[in-house]
Amino acid sequence: MSLLSYEGLAVLTVLMLALDLYQTRGGKVTIKKAAIWSLFWVALALVFNAVIYLYWPLMSPESSYTNSEAATAFLTGYLLEKSLSVDNLFVFALIFGQFAVPEAIRPRVLMLGVVGALILRGIMIAVGAELLTQFHWILYIFAAFLLYTGYKLWKEDEEEQEDFSNSLPVRLVKKCVRVSDDYKGHAFFFKDKKGWIATPLFIVITVIALTDVMFALDSIPAIFAVTKEPFLVLTANIFALLGLRSLYFVLEGMLTRFCYLRPALAFILSFIGIKMLLMETSYAIPTPVSLGVIVLTISAAIAGSLWKTRNVTA
Template sequence: MASIAPAWLWAFFVVSVIVALFIDFVVLKKQGAHAVGVKEALNWSLVWVALSFAFNGLFWWAVYQDHGMEVANTKSMEFLTGYLIEKSLAVDNIFVFLMIFTYFAVPPAFQKRVLMIGIIGAIVLRTVMILVGSWLIAHFHWILYVFGAFLVITGIKMWWASGQEPDLESNPALRLLKRFMPVSKGFDGEKFFTVENGKKIATPLLMVVALVGVTDVIFAVDSIPAIFAITTDPFIVLTSNIFAILGLRAMYFLLAAVAAKFHLLSYGLAVILVFIGTKMLLIDVVKIPVLVSLGVVVAVLAITMVWSVKTAPRLPQRTADSAASWPTAS
């Protein structure tokens, strides 16, 4: 499928992602295992968002040079809408990551490395899935209706599941991993394997990484069709997805601090999925403008977050104080 982006912008994007990941890895190695505080998470989140908007500005300029202002405005709006959709759907990822870390009692100092590995896996996985999805849409237009129906069903299921505590113990992926992978009782630093009774076995940290990987696959299946409802341009689909993922680690530590306050956010995400799925189902009947889609996404997120804060249950003082003292979940 053809893209409106020039070849040099594709190359610039690839180099930018490699450089960003390299810097992140260097910083990660230099800092070593440590708990990420809210201030650090906020600073990194702002950096990733700023880089995403700067890239969108460069994208606008590149399209403007070749196709004029009207097309540039439309395409940059598509990037922004896709970025916000993927960023909002990533919130559900974060709540699942928080559940996994809590279940395995992962020390705060080790969580950053697990998330970094998960981000690398997500980038590779989504790149492959997006390229395959773009090829399918280019050759089989009817696949858009399948994506649309899938999103509507997923949104409805998410709505009904909202407010229910997920049972990780009954998770089939976890049960399968436990069956084939002997696991030590405790952590051995940031190691994925340790030796017990003369045998090399996995540590709980390897189980956590495996579950994070499974989660990436599940949420990629949900989120990638959503961006195709906004645009079928593979460059916009890929770049908006990857930039949303790059800031996932910082956003995790930031949102983990206020997870309890956004208890209604999953309802908003469900509404967004149903809206996007409906838009995709009506793609050949009614063309919903990108600006309208962006407005709906922003409005639903804003209303849900404000309503969540207003109706958030008050924590006991002792719990609130102890949470505030834990850098990664305060």
């Protein structure tokens, strides 16, 4: 992969983050505005997919992928990461509710969460790609981890919600620094007569950073089952995460209606784990088949959820 491709991607990512931050200025995001921007981010990913299809040899002269293979791998990885990122939204909604995060600062909190996830996943992709190059057997560890994660997600009781407000990271922070009861806008700390004191926003960011780590541990091994091209893995993650904030505000009031999403994600993770196990065999699952399975599974889960909860008021 040429250095120019990564340089161009870095510039594009910064510009897209700036644009995303600009469109949520003021702190209030309407559903209509969020829906328009969600469609924009999806359209931008599809445009980038077309660019890969047209110019892949120029972007990666040393790649063994054809234009079509590269474009299919990116689209499959993007849809996989987008599907898994929806699970992030449930956790974000839970965190915001448990910590009573004011609506005005939620866009900024989500932005910090997205930036943290981008940095973390970039590091994990670089490390993961190098490990796969040096130690091919790690593929099977990734596969086992995905199958285990899929099983846990399948058995998870959605009624038993995790209490983030009393989690270990929160207790550790409260032991190290004083924490105020009230938010102070976007401030993490402020000073009183006794010295510096943290706001609840600092706790929220700490918890979100921890969830970023946990979600990255699921998503990065999963996408390596689709493609081992680091550039495609990275770009699929970037485009999936960039639309996460807008998608949150579109689905914020509807998250409880997606009752079949967790089982669908459990099936997808298990399927990807099996795909990874079969990669070096005569039974290897082609990427276009994986793409079809992901699309059909998520579509069926969304349609089934909306139908089952059609009488539920969002």
